[in-house]
Amino acid sequence: MRLMLIAIVLLGGLSLSLGSQTLQWADVLAGREDTWLTLQASRLPRLLALLLAGSGLAVCGVILQHMVRNRFVEPGTTGGLEAAKLGMLVSLVLLPDAGLLPRMVLAMLCCLLAGLLLVMLLRRMPVHGQTLVPVVGLLYGAVLAALAEFYAYRHHLLQDMQGWLLGDFSRVLAGQYELLYLIVPATVLAYVYARRFTVMGMGEQMASALGLGYAATLGLGLLLVAMVVAATVITVGAIPFVGLVVPNLVAMRYGENLERTLPLVAGGGALLLLLCDVVGRVLMHPFEVPIALTAGGLGGLVFVYLILRGGPR
Amino acid sequence: MISVHALSHHYVGRTVLSGIDTVFPTGKFSALIGANGAGKSTLLMLMARQLQPAAGELRLAGMPLSQLTVRQFAQQVATLRQFPDFRLRLTLEELVAFGRYPHSQGRLGPADKAAVDDAIDYLGLASLRGRYVDELSGGQRQLAFLAMTIAQQTPLLLLDEPLNNLDIRHAIDIMRALRRLCDERGCTVIMVIHDINLAANYADHIVAMKHGRVYASGEVAEVMQSALLGEVFGLDFEVQRQHGGYVCNYFTYR
Numbered sequence: 001m002r003l004m005l006i007a008i009v010l011l012g013g014l015s016l017s018l019g020s021q022t023l024q025w026a027d028v029l030a031g032r033e034d035t036w037l038t039l040q041a042s043r044l045p046r047l048l049a050l051l052l053a054g055s056g057l058a059v060c061g062v063i064l065q066h067m068v069r070n071r072f073v074e075p076g077t078t079g080g081l082e083a084a085k086l087g088m089l090v091s092l093v094l095l096p097d098a099g100l101l102p103r104m105v106l107a108m109l110c111c112l113l114a115g116l117l118l119v120m121l122l123r124r125m126p127v128h129g130q131t132l133v134p135v136v137g138l139l140y141g142a143v144l145a146a147l148a149e150f151y152a153y154r155h156h157l158l159q160d161m162q163g164w165l166l167g168d169f170s171r172v173l174a175g176q177y178e179l180l181y182l183i184v185p186a187t188v189l190a191y192v193y194a195r196r197f198t199v200m201g202m203g204e205q206m207a208s209a210l211g212l213g214y215a216a217t218l219g220l221g222l223l224l225v226a227m228v229v230a231a232t233v234i235t236v237g238a239i240p241f242v243g244l245v246v247p248n249l250v251a252m253r254y255g256e257n258l259e260r261t262l263p264l265v266a267g268g269g270a271l272l273l274l275l276c277d278v279v280g281r282v283l284m285h286p287f288e289v290p291i292a293l294t295a296g297g298l299g300g301l302v303f304v305y306l307i308l309r310g311g312p313r
Numbered sequence: 314m315i316s317v318h319a320l321s322h323h324y325v326g327r328t329v330l331s332g333i334d335t336v337f338p339t340g341k342f343s344a345l346i347g348a349n350g351a352g353k354s355t356l357l358m359l360m361a362r363q364l365q366p367a368a369g370e371l372r373l374a375g376m377p378l379s380q381l382t383v384r385q386f387a388q389q390v391a392t393l394r395q396f397p398d399f400r401l402r403l404t405l406e407e408l409v410a411f412g413r414y415p416h417s418q419g420r421l422g423p424a425d426k427a428a429v430d431d432a433i434d435y436l437g438l439a440s441l442r443g444r445y446v447d448e449l450s451g452g453q454r455q456l457a458f459l460a461m462t463i464a465q466q467t468p469l470l471l472l473d474e475p476l477n478n479l480d481i482r483h484a485i486d487i488m489r490a491l492r493r494l495c496d497e498r499g500c501t502v503i504m505v506i507h508d509i510n511l512a513a514n515y516a517d518h519i520v521a522m523k524h525g526r527v528y529a530s531g532e533v534a535e536v537m538q539s540a541l542l543g544e545v546f547g548l549d550f551e552v553q554r555q556h557g558g559y560v561c562n563y564f565t566y567r
């Protein structure tokens with residue numbers, strides 16, 4: 001944990017100084033106005049957004065994994081990201097002048113609905129192979145994505161959609177990312193209810209034998225996930241695989257007792273996203289590779305590795 | 314402790330239990346025996362409230378089961394299922410600690426910690442405390458789940474074939490531990506079990522089921538009759554008494 005914090009601080013410092021205009025730390029200390037403006041308006045918001053989105057997505061992933069008792073699920077493999085995209089598109093068409101907040105509410109509702117539907121679908125599925133669930137989730141996500149694309153096509157939004165829904169932090173400026181702060185209460189709530197979520201991960205029968213209100217816990221989990229996913233998709237776009245990679249890596253070493261591991265998962269998510277961001281910005285400096293690509297590339301590799309390995313056990 | 318009244322149950326069109334009336338005596342070790350498909354596990358799962366009965370009623374100390382809240386029930390009845398389909402990566406100690414969930418909601422107080430230590434020591438698992446459950450052997454794993462059930466410190470324990478796939482050493486360890494729970498702590502234990510010899514030598518009370526009905530029930534000596542068991546399993550049975558215990562011969566080829 002301590003090591004993780006140190007790494008976050010170091011990478012965070014690097015992230016602050018990177019950009020088309022290289023930041024001179026001496027100027028910051030000297031209090032030069034334009035340097036401070038860059039820092040306040042762009043670099044700092046970007047860093048905060050990265051940390052929030054990373055930890056939020058990782059926590060979402062681990063909650064989803066406990067919910068459907070499968071370690072290969074995360075918002076990107078359960079249709080969560082696609083549902084939020086769809087919600088955002090719908091909000092663009094129906095409420096073209098609305099601010100970010102109503103849009104996010106709509107995206108969140110879509111996400112919640114999609115999550116509910118998937119959980120119901122999975123519960124009816126007779127076979128529950130560890131690799132079958134993510135396959136169903138990916139198919140489900142593809143259907144939602146197709147719906148979103150069709151909708152976008154009908155309303156001439158196709159190009160926009162592809163542009164701004166690809167996870168990217170270069171658009172983050174002060175005044176446009178603050179919805180991400182919703183991730184803070186969501187993560188805190190997840191931590192408060194960590195024990196419940198762990199018991200939920202034991203399965204419905206075992207959980208109710210231990211006296212857990214299963215349905216209520218499931219609902220709370222879905223709500224938290226929808227909130228975080230909607231907030232990230234609206235502000236920075238869809239970022240795949242963070243929610244998958246981090247919880248699995250943490251589980252290998254530290255197990256899955258969320259009361260103990262949730263802080264590690266949150267920190268790990270922040271660190272991973274920060275790392276992906278720095279790599280994406282250095283690769284073709286002064287241009288940027290969108291973070292969805294770096295995270296997707298890195299995450300995809302770990303995903304394949306985990307499938308081949310059959311999970312941590 | 315727990316009584317069953319005119320209980321029936323069916324899965325899509327097929328009747329699995331019909332008109333069950335029986336009482337499991339308080340503070341005793343009861344064994345549910347019978348062939349596969351006789352309805353033993355279904356009866357146990359109905360008692361554990363994992364299934365809802367189609368007709369009839371179950372009462373716990375006179376109180377209808379359906380009137381207890383989830384949490385009240387979990388404080389009185391601990392259940393260990395046949396194949397705990399368990400995928401979480403927890404250490405043995407963490408797993409056992411979750412047995413305290415009905416009492417603590419996860420916030421372990423000193424009494425809870427003592428109960429966890431006690432359950433771990435009771436089954437001699439102290440050396441495995443910090444190991445991950447998924448890395449234990451089948452027998453150790455089963456003992457870990459039993460420790461979790463014991464840590465729940467309920468007056469009633471329901472166990473569905475906890476001896477499955479265990480070697481004789483681990484099977485005897487579990488039977489002895491359960492026997493001691495009844496004798497030393499006054500717990501009521503109800504267990505679905507296939508090994509008739511273990512049932513005869515460790516239980517107090519046997520309920521024999523056949524085709525979804527209670528075929529016979531009573532003290533061990535009443536049920537352990539060659540003719541009766543022969544009927545229950547459709548086999549030639551020869552019950553022998555040796556050294557104060559029972560040995561059933563049903564496996565000799567004739």
